[in-house]
Amino acid sequence: MGEGQLVSNHKHLPLFVFPDPVTGPEMLSGAAFLYFQQPLLLTIPPIVVTQDSCKLLSLIKERKPEWGAVFLYLFECWRHQLDESRKMLDAIAPLKEKSFKTVWLSYPANLDALECSSILATSSGLSFDAIANMINPFNASGEIIRHIMMEAFLKLDEDVEALFKYCGELFARESLPHLLVKGYFLRMPMLTQNPGTPVLFTNESLTEFLSALPIEATVEGTGEIDNDIIAWELFRQILSPRLDPLDAKHAELIAELLEARAGEIERLRVKCLALANEVKHPNTLEKLPNQIEELIKTRVEKEIAELLQVNRRALEEFFTTLFADEKTWLAVLTFITGIVAKQIHLTTGAAIATLSSIGAKAFKTAADRRQKIRQSDYTLVYTIRRKA
Secondary structure, three states, X not given: OOHHHHHXXXXXXXXXXXXXXXXXXXXXXXXXXXXXXXXXXXXXXXXXXXXXXXXXXXXXXXXOOOOHHHHHHHHHHHHHHHHHHHHHHHHOHHHEOOOEEEEOOOOOOOHHHHHHHHHHHHOOOOOHHHHHOOOXXXXXXXXXXXXXXXXXXXXXXXXXXXXXXXXXXXXXXXXXXXXXXXXXXXXXXXXXXXXXXXXXXXXXXXXXXXXXXXXXXXXOXXXXXXXXXXXXXXXXXXXXXXXXXXXXXXXXXXXXXXXXXXXXXXXXXXXXXXXXXXHOOHHHHXXXXXXXXXXXXXXXXXXXXXXXXXXHHHHHHHHHHHOOOHHHHHHHHHHHHHHHOXXXXXXXXXXXXXXXXXXXXXXXXXXXXXXOEEEOOOOOEEEXXXXX
């Protein structure tokens, strides 16, 4: 899908929350359910449907192999992720169907798929150790458990003894951090099944990896996209004090706002878009660090008061809380500057679009030849959280 078509259609496509399942309130702002008019697609952690493979646990506890502690660690991380995902989905249940849907991803996790993950990782030119610091270890652990207890188990004709032996060989030839990197990237090919679908990125650290891939972004004329990404960032920061952390109580509030304050939500969204366009101008951008508080107060004060139904005194208290964390707003300003300079969203969006159209081996070939793959297509990428 070309850039011009994406600009006009992206708001009508569901928003793919990717690559990590949402397993804690810090991973998703409640503002997302108000800003985005399309439903969010939330993934669930890796699932193992081969119940007989659980007999492997008994063998490990009985025989106590050297690799047993590593396997049990991965298994506990996976179970923890499943439990936390379930808790989050239960907490935001009032928003289900209308504001979000859960999706069960289906993708290969066999040895060939792990090898493709390795090829993709090395094509970035970054070391496995560096990439290991960018991934979500809980999600990666679940992927390795799925590989062992489903894909490998089925490949070995559901022979638990053979699976026990396979685990010994797997953990002997792979360090745990490197194995986790391979497991984590198993989900990346899923982007090929959703071409053009905008992405709400759950792992901002991964943008460094995507930017390091051998890709040359040639997208031009992304002004409208710039505005939307900046507007989302402003909208999220403005409403976060009232809607986050995302828990059952806040989910109920969000559901009420969607039901009774649709007009006010839209007016705030439109004002944030206008503000985003304004802050991109060089003169405004230069003064932004000192004027962001005043700019938001003067431009969106009325819309905030109407949406949250607060009086003048309560609004002043709201603004005091909103701007209390200087480090957070410094991070926001740094992000906006990067967007204007086209250093953040462009490379990430082009990399994801490329992942949607070619395989890992094409990346490796380009990297080996010290060439870059020219990419004019673009996937619209929003981020969920930003640490100061």
